[in-house]
Amino acid sequence: MKIKKYINEKLFIHIFIILFGFIMIYPLLWMLSSSFKPSQEIFNSISFFPQDFTLENYFIGWEGISGYTFRIFFTNSFIITFAVVIGTLISSSMAAFAFSKLDFAFKNVFFVIMLGTLMLPYHVKLIPQYILFNYLGWINTFLPLTVPRFFAVHGFFVFLLVQYMRTIPNEIMESAEIDGANTLQIYWSLIMPLSVPALITSGILTFIWTWNDFFTQLIYLNNVTKFTVSVALRMFVDATSGSSWGAMFSMSILSLTPLFIIFIFFQRYIIQGITAGSVKG
Numbered sequence: 266m267k268i269k270k271y272i273n274e275k276l277f278i279h280i281f282i283i284l285f286g287f288i289m290i291y292p293l294l295w296m297l298s299s300s301f302k303p304s305q306e307i308f309n310s311i312s313f314f315p316q317d318f319t320l321e322n323y324f325i326g327w328e329g330i331s332g333y334t335f336r337i338f339f340t341n342s343f344i345i346t347f348a349v350v351i352g353t354l355i356s357s358s359m360a361a362f363a364f365s366k367l368d369f370a371f372k373n374v375f376f377v378i379m380l381g382t383l384m385l386p387y388h389v390k391l392i393p394q395y396i397l398f399n400y401l402g403w404i405n406t407f408l409p410l411t412v413p414r415f416f417a418v419h420g421f422f423v424f425l426l427v428q429y430m431r432t433i434p435n436e437i438m439e440s441a442e443i444d445g446a447n448t449l450q451i452y453w454s455l456i457m458p459l460s461v462p463a464l465i466t467s468g469i470l471t472f473i474w475t476w477n478d479f480f481t482q483l484i485y486l487n488n489v490t491k492f493t494v495s496v497a498l499r500m501f502v503d504a505t506s507g508s509s510w511g512a513m514f515s516m517s518i519l520s521l522t523p524l525f526i527i528f529i530f531f532q533r534y535i536i537q538g539i540t541a542g543s544v545k546g
Contacts, residue, residue: 293521300515307510323519326512330500333489335516338497342476342520345410345493349475350468352414353422357467358460360417361426362452366438376427382420387481395484409485422467429463430456465534473524494520 299307300322302315310316327335363369364376398409417423433456441451457464479495486492492500498520501513 296514297518300511300518302511304509304511307514322511322515325509326501326516326519329497331489333492333497335494335497335519337490338492338494339520341407341491342493342495345407345482346472346475348407348411349414350471352411353417353419353471354464354468356415356417357419357422358426358457358464359452360423361430362456364423365427365430366433366435366451366456367448379420379423383424391484398485404485405488405491406485407491410481419471422471425467426460426463429460433459462534465531469527469531469534472527476520476524 295313298313298315301318301320302310303317303319303321306315306317329335329338360379364372364379394409395404398404401408403409403412437455437459438451441455446454477495478493479499482493482496483499486496489497489500494516498513498516501509501516
């Protein structure tokens with residue numbers, strides 16, 4: 266009886282999780298199905314599956330708008346995203362190494378200030394940053410989106426790496442110092458290889474957040490040739506005339522493809538990197 270009760274409880278939990286997961290993913294499945302429907306069928310048919318299957322939306326969507334294809338927008342997104350990932354990993358790991366392994370004046374004060382930036386809404390910093398970047402002549406370039414990332418501006422990743430690096434025994438550093446290694450060599454040849462799980466997690470999260478970013482890119486980019494995928498998708502929706510929903514859905518599916526690939530292949534590292542510091546600490 267206990268085994269039967271246990272099986273029934275597990276069965277109920279699994280059925281509930283499956284149903285809840287289907288409800289959560291249904292909008293995405295509907296968008297995928299709609300991307301293969303003719304435009305007139307998307308909102309006029311109650312059928313979930315396409316009655317008239319077509320790939321026309323993908324060809325039309327890839328052609329873009331005003332002669333600018335989505336190849337340009339995908340290229341811009343990859344350039345910005347990879348630059349942000351590299352800048353975030355280098356700068357955040359260096360800041361985390363200093364906070365976790367080095368001793369300097371007012372270290373705890375600076376660490377608390379860094380944590381305080383996590384509670385500061387981005388919109389509060391937007392106007393001062395825009396004025397600064399406009400003064401530097403960076404508006405309508407990739408510089409406002411990439412250069413700040415090389416100065417550890419994202420406190421979350423600094424905190425994540427600090428928590429992980431604190432789990433690395435200081436005796437390893439002391440042994441390296443005895444062997445004649447300097448601080449830079451310890452950081453690059455010792456701490457960085459041992460922090461790979463946290464670095465991979467930070468890189469994946471940075472890629473996802475940057476790729477999905479719309480607000481920041483909309484503010485600083487105003488030339489179509491500089492648009493990213495997330496900003497370019499907005500051009501398919503026109504409040505004053507007809508909107509190309511089929512093309513927008515098809516390009517939205519393509520824009521999600523890199524995120525699905527990364528999540529499928531690296532989900533183990535995401536969980537491992539986030540939980541490693543808390544478990545070991």
